[in-house]
Amino acid sequence: MYVKRLVITGYRSYELGIFQENDPKIAIIKKVLTSQIKQFIEEGYQWFLIGGALGVEIWAGQVLVELKKEYAEVNLGIVFPYQDFGIKWNEKNKNQLADLLRDADFVDSVSHSTYQNKTQFQNHTRFLLSHSDGCFLIYDEEFAGKCQSFFEDARVYKESQNYFIAQITMDDLQNSLLDNGF
Template sequence: MIKNRLITGYRSFELNVFKDDDPKVAVVKNCLKLTLIPLIEEGTEWFLVGGQLGVETWGAEVILDLKLLYPNIKLALIMPHEGFGSNWKEEKREKLLQIKKRADYVNSTSHQPYENPSQLRNHQAFMLQHTDGAVLVYDTEYPGKTQYIYKEILRLKEQENYELVSIDFDMLQNSYQD
């Protein structure tokens, strides 16, 4: 039984989403919800996100909504470094702040401001080490930045029985049509 899962995937700009009222957001969130409910019912307790705009923040919002039906689940927001998101536009900072306020656990893997890419690699390693599986919104035909964590998850899957639940563009399209 998987107790801790990472939720990650594309950044909003990789999906050409620049506003929260874009219909694609509702499709991704609905698909995440339909994917997460059976995982919760199978025993997942903690969901970890890093706070990136896109799948991670949408996933956090879905978990926070699902807490009404499943009060036993928890959300951890673990950002890559201190001050993460501080240079974002006001409405994006506010979105992250709202998630911080409602998350069950908030921290960062580096307690220093951003200095170099090693903080991001260390953050990715931390998130994977502290989860037993991932829900990944990713399509191999459109790699983007998500390809790096995808490759690491595949490596873990082979070595450590790490569980990957993928949501690809076909699944998103089918979810939209339903």
């Protein structure tokens, strides 16, 4: 049986103007993530890969940990671009990541050295693309963010591979906020 794998990425929390753990926008984003990830599970995706970045990736990881209680076949993989990823984060953010690491089914880094240069991020993107069947991004081309290069590389990769790209745009997020009374 073939196991379907999906990369989840998107905006960093600060790119969305989110600076506190209790920001109500996080609940809406998690609701959007939950709905979409459930759909992917129904479509047969079993492994969900994140890079561990603050924002969409951490929130997706938290959503997946909750969904694993309902869907036994779901697995969370955290693949960092380099060793010691997040080492310079504040304690609150380090604790969020540590909680995810405890519940992940697979944890590793593409580069087994500490941060050297941006090539490690390029290798990370290539690794994630070549070890997945598709990606899901909360990202909008009109609002550039850190995951722009991943999105562009995924579109190029899709031209030569059978690769799936799903996207939630800023309009989609805005509509979710409006639907929820914000």
